[in-house]
Amino acid sequence: MDFKQIGAAAASESDHLNDGDCLKLYVVASADNITAASVFQCFQAELDKRGVKANVIATGSFGYYDLEPLVLVDKPGKSTILYHNVTPETAAELVNDYLINDNPRPDMALGSTGRDEIDDITSISALPLFNLQNRIALRNCGYIDPENINHYILCGKGYGGLSRAMLMGQSDVIEEINKSGLRGRGGAGYPVAEKWKLCRDAEGSPKWVICNAVDTDPQALTARLILEGDPHSVLEGMLIGAYAVGASRCVICVNADYIAAIKRLDKALEQMREYSLLGDNILGSNFSCEIEIKEVPSSLVAGEETALIRCLEGKQAMPYVRPPYPAVSGLYEEPTLINNLETMANVSAIFQNDAEWYAAFGTEQSRGAKIITLAGDVVHKYTVEVTFGTTLKSIIDAIGGGVSNGKKIKAVQFGGPTGAYFAADSLDIRLDYESVREAGSIIGSGTVEVFDSDSCAVEMTRDVISYLQTQSCGKCVFCREGSYQMSDILQDIADGKGEPKDLDMLTELGEAMKIGCICSLGRTLPNPVLSSMRLFDSDYAVHIKEKRCPSNGQLSPVD
Incomplete structure (x- = not known):
């Protein structure tokens, strides 16, 4: 088959997709979302019972996990409306209120998309979650049936x-x-x-x-x-x-x-x-x-x-x-x-x-967009795609909704577990390969982990190095021994057993690993250690000199 024949075959089997007169409902959720299956079944049953002709389509997730199940309603002659946190009960209401009686239920809607404005429903283009994104790799996620x-x-x-x-x-x-x-x-x-x-x-x-x-x-x-x-x-x-x-x-x-x-x-x-x-x-x-x-x-x-x-x-x-x-x-x-x-x-x-x-997207040396996953102490743990050049601060505040529980930011780790920490006053950094490298970090996996003001730099660094030490394959001495010693030293400092010379040892180990390790895991593993000591030296000083944790004031359990 050539491409023209494939297109014709696809159109003959799924002609409703490009039919502007066909009512379509898209149930958007991760595969493990239990409620989504019930919502899908409820829509089908309710539409059959009411005699409404429509196609109900199950899609993958948009990446907006706490809003799922989301439902896109594409009603002929109307702008498409996106509803959030739909349940079987509210699905039945939508069939009756909107599909039959033309009440779009603004109280349940997240936004709308299309040329026609709908009273009391915000255009999706006005919402930061959408207008800060440029979905290239994620362009179809949430809009198509991945099994078709x-x-x-x-x-x-x-x-x-x-x-x-x-x-x-x-x-x-x-x-x-x-x-x-x-x-x-x-x-x-x-x-x-x-x-x-x-x-x-x-x-x-x-x-x-x-x-x-x-x-x-x-x-x-x-x-x-x-x-x-x-x-x-x-x-x-x-x-x-x-x-x-x-x-x-x-x-x-x-x-x-x-x-x-x-x-x-x-x-x-x-x-x-x-x-x-x-x-x-x-x-x-x-x-x-x-x-x-x-x-x-x-x-x-x-x-x-x-x-x-x-x-x-x-x-x-x-x-x-x-x-x-x-x-x-x-x-x-x-x-x-x-x-x-x-x-x-x-x-x-x-x-x-x-x-x-x-090439029209991004910066001169970092074209296109990057997928980012928000994690940690942030209101919305979403997976999104933003144009290179977007600032870390705008992603956290506008898309992530800021710090959970209304607290302030202590630190942000960008690029995954081997990424460096950024202090709250340095979040205007642009996310592109050059800017991030100059700041001493990596693009890595694109994970943005937020730590609130109650976090202790020693403990958050100890935890990530403890994890990274288990991930070392053990092939090269610098990574195998360096990660082990770093983990051991950080645990001692957290337990009130640290000494000032330990900071010099952590620095020496980190600089040696950056040069001597075979792979990028070992070479970037010191990033969280070196950046946390540079940015939050007072946390280390309190643990070492006062033998207590600065985040909770508790004395360290010294033997």
Whole structure:
């Protein structure tokens, strides 16, 4: 089948999606939201009972977890209304009040979208949660049925990007990525086009494409959100990458405990095969490619690309010294392109539009947008996507709703567990690769963890280093011994056993690890320690000199 035939088949099977006269209701929630299933069933039963013709569609999450289940009501001739925290009871009310009696129930609405204003319902474009976002990788999440490929094709320009890419030569595809300015979203921000060119030019066959779709940061929800809500955006990006570098085999690595995501990926691959988007002669061309799913453990070190390769080879997840780089000698010592799933979702968006469209977003050196997960002492723990250049403060205040319980901010850790801390007076920093690096931190997983004014810098640093020490693979001495000693020293300080010389030792260990560790986990592990000592030296002084915790005043349990 060619792309035109695929589009025709999708339209014939799901013609209601583009029918402006068809009433559609979208139930938006994470796969584990129990209430959403009841809301879906209630809508279907109530519509049948009232004789109302409508299509009820279950989608993935928007990432606004405390507002779920959300329901989008697309009523013919009306602006679309988004309702929040819908229950089976309020679902029945919406059928009666809005769908039958045309009362839009402003008291239940979050906002509306469309040209026509609705009395007492705010336009979504006026809400910070929406107007501060630029959803590129998350563009379809919450708007399509992730288990129906027709939704992706008809509503999201799905596989139009692959079709466009396959009309281009490999060099032209890579040049399009280069013009877009796309940088890898795995944390380091390496230019994607350079990695693709290196793999395309590498000798050896077969070539592989690996998509790292693992949430290695325990607070990050990026992979889960995309795979549960829009798996095809990632799979299309993988095929474009495979075509560009000449790969015939692809692997997508997923958290082993992401049951719903794996189920939806399985279904997506099955549907792709039915549309000749997998296997031999994709889209009627000479390009052939297969994609398989591999479940991997959720260890932090598995996020390092060479450790992930070893994991796929049945070995311990343990990084190795580069060069050679995976693009030249990777999986089974064959040329291997590795990008994470956020990168791949951006790739499909670029080819569904064009490089110029994408490059118009962000900053000069950080194009596009970044997925952020808010965590810790913040009102709304959302997963959102903001344009590079957005400030940390605006994300926390406008999207996250500020600090929970009305307290003040003590610190913010950005980039995941190995990210540096930022003090409350330094949150105007712009989120882009250069600004964050200059501030001594990393983009990393994009997690923004907020600590309120009751937090103790010693304890919050001890806790994160204690976790990181368990994530070290133990291969290099600097990381294995350095993380152990850091954890031990921080515990002593927290327990009132610390001495002034311990601070010098922490600094010495941190600087040595930044230089001597093999992988980025070890090299960035000192960030929280060094930044917390620099920003909150008074907390350390109280623990060491006064033998008490400054956050609660309690004496440390000295033996």
